[in-house]
Amino acid sequence: MNFTEAIALSLCLALSLGTAKAQNLLTNPHARATLSLNGEWQYIIDPYETGFYDYRFKEKAERDPGAYWNSGAADSRTDLREHGYDDQATLRVPGDWNAQDPKFLYYEGTVWYKKDFDYQKKSAENRVFLYFGAVNYQAEVYLNGKKLGRHIGGFTPFQFEIPDSVLQEQDNLLVVKVDNKRYKDAVPTVNTDWWNYGGITRDVLLIETPGFFVEDYFLQLKNGGTNARPIAENAEAAGWVELNGATKGEKVHIAIPELNLEKTIAYAGERTAFSLRLPEVELWSDANPKRYAISIRAGQDELNDQIGFRTIAVEGKQILLNGKPVFLRGICLHEEMPMEARRAYSKEDATTLLGWAAELNCNFVRLAHYPHNEHMVRTADSLGILLWSEIPVYWTIDFGNPEVLEKAQAQLQEMIARDRNRPSIIIWSVGNETPVSPTRTAFMKELVKTARGLDDTRLISAALEVHYNRDKNTIDDPLGAATDVVSVNEYLGWYVGLPSYCQTAQWETVYDKPLIISETGAGSLGGFHADSLTRWSEEYQEWFYEEQVKMMKRMPDNYTGFTPWILTDFRSPKRNHPVYQEGWNRKGLISNTGDKKKAFYVLQAYYNWIEAQGQK
Incomplete structure (x- = not known):
């Protein structure tokens, strides 16, 4: 048995022993x-x-x-x-x-x-x-x-x-x-x-509950079909409910008043499956974020929530939202309020950050590089902004350590447990820019397997690295074989050459799957102006985005999304240039003073063009 086989075996043993199991969580605590x-x-x-x-x-x-x-x-x-x-x-x-x-x-x-x-x-x-x-x-x-x-x-x-x-x-x-x-x-x-x-x-x-209560539930449309109508007729929704402290046979009442739907099921003593037939339901989408009030009642407890019904799937080289191809006009986002140099945490913070994304004409946000607060996700639900949610398996964690896998799986379970009923989340990501090796790939594939076992109604991805070639850049990370979507971070024109390199760059992927450019970007100090060849100027960043947009228009036909790095400047102790950085990563399209840089408008124009043309 070689080293890689031994690591793979130890990871499987850790899973079989159940050591990665995380705690149950009360769904929708604020309600x-x-x-x-x-x-x-x-x-x-x-x-x-x-x-x-x-x-x-x-x-x-x-x-x-x-x-x-x-x-x-x-x-x-x-x-x-x-x-x-x-x-x-x-x-x-x-x-x-x-x-x-x-x-x-x-x-x-x-x-x-x-x-x-x-x-x-x-x-x-x-x-x-x-x-x-x-x-x-x-x-x-x-x-x-x-x-x-x-x-x-x-x-x-x-x-x-x-x-x-x-x-x-x-x-x-x-x-x-x-x-x-x-x-x-x-x-x-x-x-x-x-x-x-x-x-x-x-x-x-502090949350007070009756002696037994509705702890968790899940409900969503079954994937299937390609009917792209905004209203689904006779659609089937499937889900489950889990009670805490209840005995087998307890009655559970499920109601969606706006749809005149009520159903009573008997609790099986464990997670109990149920289904609903929806005669006519308005589908949640980025264009129409329709949500329905739902109540689940058992004994003296009643859990209330708002959910949207939608499907997300992959068909060949396309991502389908409610059976219709969707292009993800995205941006990456850290959970940070740049003007105050602090963690974002409130509904007001979420409204500000996602409001900037909406002003870019984004319909998609990559929440980097960890699960963001619940206000962010629920605000995205209300605005019709699609989300990528990620666990912080970032760069070079200890991939050969089964205990690290357990920690990653626990965070994955807790992320999905909190947000499995949020229609805005369409992608669970298991990591970012992890260096290719057999040990790493075995580790990451276990996370993909875990995510699928926890939620098979969404897409799974990870942000992959790319190795550049002057003539052709090939995306062939072996992890891409396990994910639904191939996502890659590329910095051609910033860390590799000048933006002019994009003019002749060609791209290919060995996977016949949808492709998302999950990061690209260049730094600029807000308010610093010079010619376009001067690094750190707004003009250099503007030129970078102009060349990136031209390159994106030549991408292969499986190109289905673009999420540049990043919406706003954010703090990082790794960024120590005394003039241009001062502890800030300057790749934001909005500065830490809240001012939009010139590149903001380049990306905004590209997204307006995509929406108007209905093409990539």
Whole structure:
């Protein structure tokens, strides 16, 4: 057995043992009975993790008064305490710590967050969960001195049920140890081209449920057929429902009032399948983002949501949305508000960022390089913007380590669990620019397999690299054999030659599948003007896009999408030119001051042309 075979076997063993299984998540938390714990939290910076480890570097005992999950308050004046929380040191939640105080700018390490709250349950039989939209990167969560659990992964949600013996009606002490250090065996790994924002970066909620409740569901049209009409008649939708705490035989009532549809099924004691016949349904699309209210009721619980019905499929060299070929006029996007140099987290942030994309005349956004917050996805649902959602398997993670595969699969499961009912997401991506090797390809194919097992109604892709040839650029990454769509990042004219190289560049792919150019771009400092040969000028970036557009018009007939890098400038510690970068990746079409660069209008004109001509 060679090395590659051994790695493949170890990956299969890890899967067969179920070690990659992630927790279940409550679907649509914002529509449930909740108490928001957003706001000001007190904090302690703890670079040596003194509040977690004793002097022998072992995790402290639960009742250790020196543990930072305790308040630090002394019972008497003789008690020794070496930590404490105070209103002199607070951070906003949700939010990254880097943007809130200059001392946090480059900080990577542990910060303890503390929040006091009162809470009285509506009914003694009810259950209470503590839900986090995301914490970067590792979270240890304590309530009233009791550890509720740990979560690893900086961009996906998690929750813990709070035992009745722990929850108090008054003066609850909630403490979260947040650690954003980078590790070789983490996902993402130590080397990334974006800012490692630390903190509790998304919403924190207390969620109260009945004793048994609707935990999760899925519903979507079955793929099939090529009828491109905007209204489907007699369409079949298939799905499932999962209850938490219920016994077999419990009645589940499903209703879509606008379609006059109601159905009652008996819960099978596990995930229970059902189907609906839709006599006439208006299809969700980029041109018509129609959504329907749905309610799922079991016992005393009712889950409400808004969903869109649509199909997405590949047929030969085309991507079909509702049976009709669609060209993806896209842009890449980081979860960042450039004008404030901070993580984006709110509905208002999502409206701003996706509003800029819509102004470009985009119908597609690649959410790079990790799952973005739920407000972003739900806003895209409402605007009719198609999405690519990705896990941060980025560059050179440790592909030979089965534990890294488990972490990647857990993040994949949590991403899909949160957003499987969002019609805007049409592509799950399992990674970006991973270097070709047999070990890497075995790793990535396992992720593709996992994604298909979790959701077979969407397309699977990954952003591949390209090796350039002066005469012809061939896309032949072996991972492309496993994905539904072949996606490639190319930087001809920036990292390879000048934009004029595009004039003679030819492209081919060995795969008879749809092709997306998932990245291309050039840097420019907003407001810096010179001739088109001067790097970092807006004119160079403008020239780059002009030549890229001409090249795109000569692409092979399987060319089905274009998502340049990137909508806005974003922060990156890798970008250190003292004049032109200053810690920013400058490939944005919009500067960090919010101003549109000249290249913005070149891409906008191309997309207007595509839409008007109905061609590539």
